[in-house]
Amino acid sequence: MAFLSGRRRKVRLAPELDDQDLGKLLKSLLATTKTGMIATTDLCVAQISRLLAQDADDWDRRSHRMSVLADYLSATQLARAWATREPRNASALVLHTWTQVAHGRTQGGMEDASGAVDACLRAADIAPEDPTPWVALLGVARLERWEQPQVFGVWNEILARDRWNREAYLNMLSYLTPEEAGSRIQVLDFVDALRARMPANAPCAGIELTAQVLHYHAVLARGGFEALVARNHWSQTAAAAALDRAAHGWAQPGFLRHAGATADLNLLAYALMAADRRHEARPVFETLGGIVTAWPWQTAGDPVTEFEQAQRRAGAGV
Structure with a gap:
């Protein structure tokens, strides 16, 4: 940094x-949506697509940008529109699912969890090396309170692609808390196991x-x-x-x-x-x-x- x-x-x-590039995009999206132009969706999608194509194999940066964009767009239909227009675009599918998860956190659940799961799996099939479809799916699993064997199955798919994915670890930590689907002991075990093998930075x-x-x-x-x-x-x-x-x-x-x-x-x-x-x-x-x-x-x-x-x-x- x-x-x-x-x-x-x-x-x-x-x-x-x-x-800085993400910050410029957020400001541009805000300015574009305020214009009320007919082509607003096209302009926004083009800007988002361009940013996500940058350093596309930097999984850490990609996950961060997906997370921020999902929160920013959670009250809009923009991500859904992009995924509908480009059903074979992994970025579009992942962002749509991640946006659904962000919206679901404020509503206490997802409107179409099965559709979100399907979108993640399609994105994973299109971009098999990319961990972000699985990170998005982990968000769905957490929100929908999947059983732990299912959640750890998704977790292992992420680790196979990006060993230290920050967004994934944050989701798993929260999932394992007593407030969600785990216990204080599970949190301690999770943290201890991580600390034993994780690089300090x-x-x-x-x-x-x-x-x-x-x-x-x-x-x-x-x-x-x-x-x-x-x-x-x-x-x-x-x-x-x-x-x-x-x-x-x-x-x-x-x-x-x-x-x-x-x-x-x-x-x-x-x-x-x-x-x-x-x-x-x-x-x-x-x-x-x-x-x-x-x-x-x-x-x-x-x-x-x-x-x-x-x-x-x-x-x-x-």
Whole structure:
């Protein structure tokens, strides 16, 4: 990732993170749809297709772009229109399914899960080396609460194509939580197995810390006395060790190079502040240069406001 100078920049939500080409596309899509032109769909599809064709075999970047575009387009029919027009286009099929998953997360389920599964399998047949059809299918499986043997079957297909796919690991982590289809023990086993063999700067490097933040949030959600002492979570051995490992390397220039690195640095800044390790958080905020991700900041309120307040506290050291 391109590291920013310590100069203060405007704090802003940026789902594209530091992917400038993706950011330009999102702005262009917004401007194009506002024109109301008859050819709007054609123009948007052409722009999306062009971006997804760039570095098409960079699976990490491709998965990031698919995820961001799916969230951005989830309230529109654009992805559906593209898939309908080009039923043999793997990118169109995957984006359509991923968009359905993003929409389904807000609705509590999918409107046409079987159609989404079929689209994923067709995309996988068209582009057999591409992991993103299987990542999209994992999203369907998670949302539809498939049984674990089925989910792990999809999971293995992803690993065979992209060993450290960040989006896939995030989906599996959430699927294995007690809030979804697993247990705390399964989460711990999943994280331990990953840490034992994963390179420290792999695209999925944030999974261990993500698991700790999810557990921290679960404690906060219980309310009462547990919520009042939730900060103690970060002094426990496993949580402190996970935070130590992330704080030691992530903010070093050039250490994290994957597409979601800025999101992981937001996670690190948040966790350091939650643990009251403000001096360590300061350089992380400087590296971020004001780029904010909605999660995990939105847990306590408006993410931009929460980020700004935490950044000021880190800078003041109080």
